[in-house]
Amino acid sequence: MNPAVTVRPFDKATDTDAVGAIDRSFRTDEAMQVSRTDDGFELTEVPSKRLTKVFPLDLDQQTDHGRWDAAWVAETNDGGSPATVVGFAAARFSRWNHRVELYHLYVDAAHRGKGIARALLDHIDEDPLIREQGHCVWLETSHLNVPGIRAYRALGFELCGLDLELYCDPPSGPREIALFFARPLPWHTEQP
Template sequence: MYPEEEEAEGGDEGVHVIVARAGDALCGAISLAHSAWNNRLVIADLRVAPGHRGRGIGPALMERGLAHGRELGARTAWLEVTNVNAPAVRVYRRMGFALCGLDTSLYRGTASEGETALFMSRSL
């Protein structure tokens, strides 16, 4: 199973989506965009289907996404994750991301109210 690169149809301009498939089954996907003003790769979303977790699909998708960022000349990769998603924070740390900031108000008025947004980044 190898990730396939696909441009997102519709949605935000400049969003790039890479998917992982096993036959016809969608195993996971990463969505990212290049932020030109600060020359960073924004990881908007990384998901792996529950039945496919623990098989290295997430790290493989992230590596493909980071390689895409390097091709664009991005200097860093950046993402946001909620503080209650400890498994994701651990995975991102293993992928070389480090905490670079937080926001205690980002989720105010949402279903995630009370959580803290953690911002993580890594050099490319």
């Protein structure tokens, strides 16, 4: 039986160490090949050299576009011990285009596949400003993050763009392609 998951606002004073301890790594033997099609681009999983990567985390809330508007933690509690932080999400509401920019969505490796990312996203969907004005949740990830891409797709995200030049060439390892995904918010029914 999985312990109950609770989502609450991130408290920098008390949650920083626990969020920093979340295993944000992924391991994959695949990459997403990006191909042009008549309608845009498509992603195909292809075999690749084994890669393990750990995503960096800046809890000072700085982004290239300003501070996060909000952040949340997901906790589990088996009833007999203190709650354990197992997930983290941070987002910013972009007022000019009414989208939620998801800067961080991490679930500890030992707790993936248990609905924690969905619980965090559901909580974001309930934010009053987002409910009133938002139309989609948008995120960016690398074409190498195949486990994350699978999870994003399972959560309703669809590929909406890419950038071949966003990332600097790494000193070692493969060059990465930035992929952008979006998911309409549940109450937003307008079509582009």
